[in-house]
Amino acid sequence: AQSVTQPDIHITVSEGASLELRCNYSYGATPYLFWYVQSPGQGLQLLLKYFSGDTLVQGIKGFEAEFKRSQSSFNLRKPSVHWSDAAEYFCAVLTGTASKLTFGTGTRLQVTL
Amino acid sequence: GAVVSQHPSWVICKSGTSVKIECRSLDFQATTMFWYRQFPKQSLMLMATSNEGSKATYEQGVEKDKFLINHASLTLSTLTVTSAHPEDSSFYICSALYQGAAEAFFGQGTRLTVV
Numbered sequence: 001a002q003s004v005t006q007p008d009i010h011i012t013v014s015e016g017a018s019l020e021l022r023c024n025y026s027y028g029a030t031p032y033l034f035w036y037v038q039s040p041g042q043g044l045q046l047l048l049k050y051f052s053g054d055t056l057v058q059g060i061k062g063f064e065a066e067f068k069r070s071q072s073s074f075n076l077r078k079p080s081v082h083w084s085d086a087a088e089y090f091c092a093v094l095t096g097t098a099s100k101l102t103f104g105t106g107t108r109l110q111v112t113l
Numbered sequence: 114g115a116v117v118s119q120h121p122s123w124v125i126c127k128s129g130t131s132v133k134i135e136c137r138s139l140d141f142q143a144t145t146m147f148w149y150r151q152f153p154k155q156s157l158m159l160m161a162t163s164n165e166g167s168k169a170t171y172e173q174g175v176e177k178d179k180f181l182i183n184h185a186s187l188t189l190s191t192l193t194v195t196s197a198h199p200e201d202s203s204f205y206i207c208s209a210l211y212q213g214a215a216e217a218f219f220g221q222g223t224r225l226t227v228v
Binding site for chain 2: 032034036041042043044045046049051090094099100101102103104105106108
């Protein structure tokens, strides 16, 4: 069965510092991978997605992610974090004919000034 | 991008009553919508897949008689929490599958509090 692991429950970074959020997946076929961001009490906003092609994917708000098949990873990065980036981040994989999204447990990002 | 509207954003109801939550795709047709439940500081748990014109497919452990799902049109799915109890209090989120982009767009969520 497919699964998504986000090893870091909580990460704190200083504003202006670089960020990397880890995501590992387990899926037999080529995965469709997503990163979402959720502000408190809100729904989810798509940051970026990977289906195929270039393994380095650019998203909104200056985020990027790199798909590494050999490591079954899809880590999210941002070179310089802003205070407004503080939120919960979810990695997800789209699986099955029913197009279900399986989510990781999320990583809460705190940004210190 | 495509917009999914969820209503209401928050609701408080008494134990034993029923609450209906609506999920609308505003600018696209969605044959498939999903309902999730999210507990505080936890991930999203898929409750059911809603298909237009057919019965919803519930995930294991989800009570279909308590969480009634109706997907009567290509732009509207509803989740009715029947005979609500305090343990049903949670954040419920819907998403609609935009097949043209193989992407699901999410509503803003509904905070349900049962007192």
